[in-house]
Amino acid sequence: MGMTMSQKILAAHAGLDKVVPGQLIEADLDLVLGNDITTPVAVKEFKKAGLDKVFDRKKIAIVPDHFTPNKDIKAAEQCKYIREFARDMDIENYFEVGEMGIEHCLIPEKGLAVPGDLIIGADSHTCTYGALGAFSTGVGSTDMAAGMATGKAWFKVPSAIKFVLKNKPQEWVSGKDIILHIIGMISVDGALYRSMEFMGDGLAYLTMDDRFTMANMAIEAGAKNGIFMVDDITLEYVKEHSSKEYKVYEPDSDAEYDEVYEIDLSKIEPTVAFPHLPDNTRTIDNVGDIEIDQVVIGSCTNGRLGDLRVAAKILKGRKVKKGVRVIVFPGTQNIYLQALKEGIIADFIEAGAVVSTPTCGPCLGGHMGVLAKGERAVSTTNRNFVGRMGHPESEIYLASPAVAAASAITGKITDPRKV
DSSP states (O other), X not given: OBOOHHHHHHHHHHTOSOOOTTOEEEEEOSEEEEETTTHHHHHHHHHHTTOOOOSOTTXXXXXXXXXXXXXXXXXXXXXXXXXXHHHHTTOSEEOOTTTOBOHHHHHHHTTOOOTTOEEEESSGGGGGGGGGTOEEEEOOHHHHHHHHHHSEEEEXXXXXXXXXXXXXXXXXXXXXXXXXXXXXXXXXXXXXXXXXXXXXXXXXXXXXXXXXXXXXXXXXXXXXXXXXXXXXXXXXXXXXXXXXXOXXXXXXXXXXXXXXXXXXXXXXXXXXXXXXXXXXXEEGGGOOOXXXXXXXXXHHXXXXXXXXXXXXXXXXXXXXXXXXXXXXXXXXXXXXXXXXXXXXXXXXXXXXXXXXXXXXXXXXXXXXXXXXXXXXXXXXXXXXXXXTTBOTTOEEEXXXXXXXXXXXXXXXXXXGGXX
């Protein structure tokens, strides 16, 4: 029996000819990633073990992004702690205020993830880099510490689910709608500890931004990772952003999958996930009359330039409804700058939105837009758990940038095709 894309990458990095689902392996890592919340714990474990040197200063990336710019004294102390560690270890890929971004937008932009890589990160949405044909997955801070020290990690080889995408999506339907549709279909534990592998002719209609969004939310279906077949769109992105060597892995023709789903992209409608789980989905025509208090556009899920362009296309020349707060936060400084040059930032501000420096703050209810009791938000982020963005009695509706922007204008969840 052949191997899937994920299994081939794991086998290669473990120095094995073949692996099978459930097998425990030790594999070499191409990148170890952490942020300002998870890295301090990893550094403490690293030091507790008496270690004083990382395995490769070029293969570790630390990105303070969750509570930065520092929201309080504790956040400032955490950032100082890892800043000093990065300096002492001479870590090359340390990105802070001024050059930073939201880690899962920044890492691909910096060319640190390429096809065939094996990546771990002390953040659950590390699965984002599967959009590039890499095996990337979230781990705990202790595993991050071990990875920084040894350049290796243990894995249990996952089985896989195959998603065959076909046909062209409708206007205003994006990767966010597709992945919400899929999560709604299979549930939040439908891919538990399995690989979600995306392929098919429909890939030709998905931008890299669409793919990053979909891979990012694989964890919301319980997946170990999400991964896309590498095509010309992928390679064009890699050529533009990275000088690293890469290797393309394709599934064997006789690769074994637990399940196979055929997804007709042309039939997917704009989709919204209602509180309090990403699988509580409804198509836009079944939403009803839901008034909102806040709109959030950005995050590691939908903070890329393509996302901002879509939102600006709807908001340009219009006004945010009185009483609705709209917060836009680009994924990286470079995205922010490009949006500025294109006039997108002006479009947002003239419409009545505020634009923030890159940060994870609003997504996790950390800062920059925390919700009060009873408030509702439409958000392009990835999670809508109880209390995720603030008060436990607030509500989060996950949606695409198009739906979010349309909703900002009307003050209620709105079909972008009707504004």
